[in-house]
Amino acid sequence: MTRAGRVELHTHLEGSVTPARLILLAEKYGQPGLPAACLTKDGNAYHFEGFHGFLELFKHVTSLLRTPEDFHVAARDLGGQLAADGVDYAEVTLSYGVLHLRGIDPAPVQRALAEAAALVEEADGVVLRWIPDAVRQWGVDKAWRAWEAAATAGRDLGVVGFGLGGDETAGPAADFADLFAEVKAEGYGVTIHAGEIPGMGAAAVDSIRQAVEDCGADRIGHGLAAAHDPLILATLAARGVFVEMCPGSNLATGGISAWGDHPLRTFLTAGIPCCLNTDDRALFDLDLEREYQQAGDLLALTATEHDSMQKAARKAAFDVSR
Numbered sequence: 001m002t003r004a005g006r007v008e009l010h011t012h013l014e015g016s017v018t019p020a021r022l023i024l025l026a027e028k029y030g031q032p033g034l035p036a037a038c039l040t041k042d043g044n045a046y047h048f049e050g051f052h053g054f055l056e057l058f059k060h061v062t063s064l065l066r067t068p069e070d071f072h073v074a075a076r077d078l079g080g081q082l083a084a085d086g087v088d089y090a091e092v093t094l095s096y097g098v099l100h101l102r103g104i105d106p107a108p109v110q111r112a113l114a115e116a117a118a119l120v121e122e123a124d125g126v127v128l129r130w131i132p133d134a135v136r137q138w139g140v141d142k143a144w145r146a147w148e149a150a151a152t153a154g155r156d157l158g159v160v161g162f163g164l165g166g167d168e169t170a171g172p173a174a175d176f177a178d179l180f181a182e183v184k185a186e187g188y189g190v191t192i193h194a195g196e197i198p199g200m201g202a203a204a205v206d207s208i209r210q211a212v213e214d215c216g217a218d219r220i221g222h223g224l225a226a227a228h229d230p231l232i233l234a235t236l237a238a239r240g241v242f243v244e245m246c247p248g249s250n251l252a253t254g255g256i257s258a259w260g261d262h263p264l265r266t267f268l269t270a271g272i273p274c275c276l277n278t279d280d281r282a283l284f285d286l287d288l289e290r291e292y293q294q295a296g297d298l299l300a301l302t303a304t305e306h307d308s309m310q311k312a313a314r315k316a317a318f319d320v321s322r
């Protein structure tokens with residue numbers, strides 16, 4: 001049974017676009033071939049191979065989110081999905097880097113999202129807050145541009161933090177240290193995708209270390225690679241860095257080879273605050289309820305642990321006004 005009063009901290013708006021919505025958007029923009037490139041034959045689910053195949057899929061989906069109205073509809077859809085998962089507070093990431101790449105002004109988009117959030121709160125009982133993010137592989141200058149737009153939109157439009165996503169193999173987090181120093185100085189939360197991508201070896205641990213030590217990340221997205229490095233586990237625990245775990249996503253992109261291989265328990269044992277998240281719920285065909293169920297079935301997560309993870313997640317939320 002779905003447990004009410006949950007928090008989700010790592011969920012991408014673009015990744016919540018359902019196959020049905022993708023088909024409608026493709027019709028709207030006269031792109032009839034696009035659903036076939038993204039979806040399984042029956043049109044009910046997405047398909048892709050590996051992490052880089054996923055980034056390609058993400059590109060296709062985001063190519064159909066063009067107007068403030070498109071984002072508004074996507075946010076309303078996501079509100080319904082979160083309510084079905086028992087979530088009453090979510091921090092939702094939106095790539096301002098992608099908006100800029102496509103020549104879309106983030107300001108009217110963020111206004112549309114704030115309006116959608118008010119409707120979602122009223123209709124679904126879910127509070128939505130926003131984490132604009134930059135794309136790592138597009139470099140520091142573009143990340144600054146994304147941050148400036150995020151800061152301009154500001155708290156009045158529900159922005160509570162700033163993040164870094166994209167291809168972790170393409171550049172060190174340390175390059176973004178000055179940017180995140182400013183984000184923190186302005187009182188916004190910092191979350192960085194790190195230790196996610198398979199096959200990076202020691203560089204993946206270093207990626208986490210840089211996110212924490214050079215960029216001052218309050219939260220790490222994924223953090224998988226820390227599981228085999230006692231030193232970085234100790235660093236995360238000592239600093240109280242919160243890890244946003246996304247096992248279903250990691251399984252889909254090859255970070256783990258079976259759901260039950262997820263190192264959640266290693267993090268819990270190390271005393272690192274964490275919770276489960278869907279990451280890109282529609283693209284991976286996931287929901288939060290199933291993620292917690294799997295953790296119970298395959299990793300022996302107890303109801304008490306579920307509740308304490310959720311308590312930690314609420315504490316790690318960036319909206320300090322709540």
Ligand SMILES: [Zn+2]
Nearest residue numbers: 012193221279
């Ligand atoms: Zn993510």
